[in-house]
Amino acid sequence: MADKRRKKDLTFLERIYIPEIIKGLLLTLKNMLKPKFTMQYPEEKFIPGGSYRGRPVLVQEENGEERCVACGLCSRVCPALAIEVQAAETQREKERYPEKFEINMIRCIFCGFCEEVCPEEAIVMSKDYELAFTSREDAIYGKDKLLVPVHQLKDRIEFLRSYK
Amino acid sequence: MPKLVVDGKEIEFKQGQTIIEAAKEAGNTIPHFCWHPSLSVSGNCRVCLVEVEKMPKLVIACSTLAAEGMIVHTASEKALAARNAVMEFLLINHPLDCPICDEAGECKLQDYAYAHGVGESRFVEEKTHKDKRVPLGPNIMFDGDRCISCSRCIRFCDEIAGAPELTFVKRGDRVTIVTYPGRQLENPYAMNVVDICPVGALTNRDFRFKARVWDMSANKTICQGCSRGCNIELWVRNNEILRITPRQNDEVNSYWMCDHGRLNTFKFVNADDRVDGPYLRREGSLAKVGWDEAFAAAASELKQFNKNEIAFIGSAFASCEDNYMLREFALNVIGSRHIDFMRHSDSNFGDEILRKNDITPNTMGAELVGVTPAAGGLNFDGIINSINEGKIKALYLIEDDILSANPELENTLAKLNLFIVHSSNFNKTTTLADIVFPAAAYAEKNGTMVNFQGRIQRLMPAVATLEQDRSLDGMAMSRLDKFGTRFDRWAKGNKRDVRPTWKIILSLSAAAGYKLIRQAQANMAEDIFEIMSKKIDAFKGLDYDKIGEKGIMLKIDVAEKA
Ligand code: SF4
Ligand code: SF4
Ligand code: SF4
Ligand code: SF4
Numbered sequence: 001m002a003d004k005r006r007k008k009d010l011t012f013l014e015r016i017y018i019p020e021i022i023k024g025l026l027l028t029l030k031n032m033l034k035p036k037f038t039m040q041y042p043e044e045k046f047i048p049g050g051s052y053r054g055r056p057v058l059v060q061e062e063n064g065e066e067r068c069v070a071c072g073l074c075s076r077v078c079p080a081l082a083i084e085v086q087a088a089e090t091q092r093e094k095e096r097y098p099e100k101f102e103i104n105m106i107r108c109i110f111c112g113f114c115e116e117v118c119p120e121e122a123i124v125m126s127k128d129y130e131l132a133f134t135s136r137e138d139a140i141y142g143k144d145k146l147l148v149p150v151h152q153l154k155d156r157i158e159f160l161r162s163y164k
Numbered sequence: 165m166p167k168l169v170v171d172g173k174e175i176e177f178k179q180g181q182t183i184i185e186a187a188k189e190a191g192n193t194i195p196h197f198c199w200h201p202s203l204s205v206s207g208n209c210r211v212c213l214v215e216v217e218k219m220p221k222l223v224i225a226c227s228t229l230a231a232e233g234m235i236v237h238t239a240s241e242k243a244l245a246a247r248n249a250v251m252e253f254l255l256i257n258h259p260l261d262c263p264i265c266d267e268a269g270e271c272k273l274q275d276y277a278y279a280h281g282v283g284e285s286r287f288v289e290e291k292t293h294k295d296k297r298v299p300l301g302p303n304i305m306f307d308g309d310r311c312i313s314c315s316r317c318i319r320f321c322d323e324i325a326g327a328p329e330l331t332f333v334k335r336g337d338r339v340t341i342v343t344y345p346g347r348q349l350e351n352p353y354a355m356n357v358v359d360i361c362p363v364g365a366l367t368n369r370d371f372r373f374k375a376r377v378w379d380m381s382a383n384k385t386i387c388q389g390c391s392r393g394c395n396i397e398l399w400v401r402n403n404e405i406l407r408i409t410p411r412q413n414d415e416v417n418s419y420w421m422c423d424h425g426r427l428n429t430f431k432f433v434n435a436d437d438r439v440d441g442p443y444l445r446r447e448g449s450l451a452k453v454g455w456d457e458a459f460a461a462a463a464s465e466l467k468q469f470n471k472n473e474i475a476f477i478g479s480a481f482a483s484c485e486d487n488y489m490l491r492e493f494a495l496n497v498i499g500s501r502h503i504d505f506m507r508h509s510d511s512n513f514g515d516e517i518l519r520k521n522d523i524t525p526n527t528m529g530a531e532l533v534g535v536t537p538a539a540g541g542l543n544f545d546g547i548i549n550s551i552n553e554g555k556i557k558a559l560y561l562i563e564d565d566i567l568s569a570n571p572e573l574e575n576t577l578a579k580l581n582l583f584i585v586h587s588s589n590f591n592k593t594t595t596l597a598d599i600v601f602p603a604a605a606y607a608e609k610n611g612t613m614v615n616f617q618g619r620i621q622r623l624m625p626a627v628a629t630l631e632q633d634r635s636l637d638g639m640a641m642s643r644l645d646k647f648g649t650r651f652d653r654w655a656k657g658n659k660r661d662v663r664p665t666w667k668i669i670l671s672l673s674a675a676a677g678y679k680l681i682r683q684a685q686a687n688m689a690e691d692i693f694e695i696m697s698k699k700i701d702a703f704k705g706l707d708y709d710k711i712g713e714k715g716i717m718l719k720i721d722v723a724e725k726a
Binding site for chain 2: 069070072073075076084087089094095097102104119120136140151
């Protein structure tokens with residue numbers, strides 16, 4: 001700091017301190033009158049934009065089917081080993097589907113690697129950041145909690161496409 | 165020996181070898197799809213194109229004989245350009261199927277596309293479409309789109325299995341594989357085509373979609389299907405065996421194994437009917453008890469009988485170590501001379517390729533360690549007759565479901581006053597047992613077995629048990645095994661309360677007040693083998709390291725034994 005001065009170098013006004021206190025109070029006053037930006041969470045919710053990385057979810061097509069083909073790449077790339085996929089055969093054209101798909105939300109570190117690696121755009125990061133559990137078992141999300149209809153995920157999918 | 169130069173390195177070759185063979189022996193594997201060391205040369209995939217100095221054009225390494233002074237470049241600019249071009253051609257009609265393809269992770273096309281592909285497709289036209297999901301036989305599914313027409317599967321059926329069942333039909337980009345009219349791909353060795361298919365065109369219907377290769381560990385051991393003892397790998401995920409593949413051993417099974425071994429020798433290890441902890445018969449039904457209680461009960465029950473009233477039956481399904489300890493227990497602790505084992509033979513099983521009529525893996529081992537009647541003792545039939553006559557009242561049986569093998573034994577076994585069984589699974593025999601000890605299955609223990617050739621080979625564990633830890637006991641570890649915790653469902657696995665037979669017998673003799681072997685000397689199967697190697701001539705000078713992963717021939721006269 002340039003004006004790091006010794007006490008003996010201070011002027012009289014500076015030494016009596018009162019003008020400095022007034023300056024500080026004025027700053028406080030100014031901010032009191034400005035509009036508030038504190039968010040009254042949880043009454044008021046923060047809704048992030050498309051670039052936000054909330055919990056990973058599986059994309060559910062309009063017809064109710066998952067996009068995921070259970071290739072297991074997300075599970076392989078996940079640095080936290082949060083994902084477990086069990087594939088099985090289906091009669092659909094893409095003959096493989098996830099019989100079981102579980103993400104352990106205690107393990108997940110919201111890195112988004114799973115989303116990046118997925119060849120089917122089947123797993124994407126959502127806007128959901130409200131995650132609280134009371135037991136280890138509760139933190140394991142199965143397909144029931146992971147599948148989210150595709151229209152709810154538009155923001156993120158558009159964001160991804162614009163950056164690919 | 166003549167020499168040629170491959171990639172600047174001078175290597176020796178045998179007259180008649182091709183470039184690819186000579187290079188492979190010197191540790192330089194030239195990329196290939198259609199060439200296989202055990203099959204005839206077909207030369208259709210063109211991936212092994214190499215540059216040979218003074219030759220006007222590139223040549224395929226798989227069908228060009230090595231010659232003195234030849235100078236070969238496998239990675240020169242010209243060779244690489246050719247390989248890239250071949251890869252591009254192969255990928256023109258290949259679907260982007262990797263995410264749903266079971267071969268992914270062990271696919272040669274993937275590997276070479278990664279190493280030699282241009283990374284992008286210049287092909288904008290419509291790809292050809294062929295039949296997908298065609299069952300070629302009971303165990304094999306074919307996907308025409310993925311086939312790269314290497315003809316390995318056809319050549320395997322013709323040359324190795326001796327069962328021409330497959331052929332190409334159509335031409336050009338429409339060429340595909342079919343079975344001959346009225347035939348199926350169902351020879352006893354058919355599933356080897358799944359292993360040699362370089363892509364995911366042929367898949368194992370028993371294993372399809374079950375697991376990604378990178379999630380499993382591959383554990384070396386030997387097949388239990390017959391007395392050949394094919395070298396195999398057990399693929400395990402979450403402590404469950406999911407498939408078996410053959411492991412190359414030129415002395416035993418080359419690159420192959422039979423479908424019976426592949427399909428029928430692992431499911432019992434995963435099954436729900438495993439004996440999990442010791443059982444005692446109480447008020448007519450078997451009840452689970454603790455180990456100490458079971459040992460105490462077995463020891464005191466055995467003491468109720470005169471030594472000549474107790475007989476022992478070893479097993480050609482159990483390891484040499486297990487059989488040896490049973491014999492020591494019979495002769496030195498109990499003092500009985502009545503010990504033998506049941507032979508299992510199926511005259512319809514054997515063939516000229518791999519399968520043998522003796523459908524047990526360790527007949528010769530059981531004989532070598534002495535599970536045969538001691539002087540004046542009874543053999544198997546003698547034991548059965550004596551039970552019927554009431555002379556033998558107690559029977560100690562290890563690891564053999566003799567009642568399923570011979571249902572006529574039911575009345576005989578029901579006559580016993582005491583019937584102790586070691587078994588991995590509940591079965592017909594255990595329904596008559598008074599005490600059942602949970603025996604570790606072959607996939608859960610170390611041990612040795614001797615095949616019909618007189619070759620001793622090692623069993624190595626693949627499945628963890630309550631007392632055998634995956635990492636501490638040196639089993640192969642997948643990524644999931646390495647990083648999983650006991651809170652992860654995918655790593656918890658089902659660990660059973662089982663012990664190898666030799667260990668159960670050691671504890672039992674201690675409970676009966678005998679020390680068969682000083683406990684400190686016998687913590688591992690290897691220690692038992694060391695003791696055997698001192699006492700049994702055939703095993704002299706051997707240890708687990710010498711036997712190694714591929715086994716070693718014993719110095720015995722096989723013809724006499726067999
Ligand atoms: S966001 Fe990262 S840590 Fe979470 S599941 Fe996906 S890859 Fe794993
Ligand atoms: S990477 Fe995508 S398609 Fe593959 S298993 Fe994960 S979510 Fe499914
Ligand atoms: S055969 Fe290989 S390259 Fe083709 S889809 Fe299967 S894994 Fe991918
Ligand atoms: S099915 Fe497999 S082994 Fe047979 S020709 Fe096609 S790619 Fe080759």
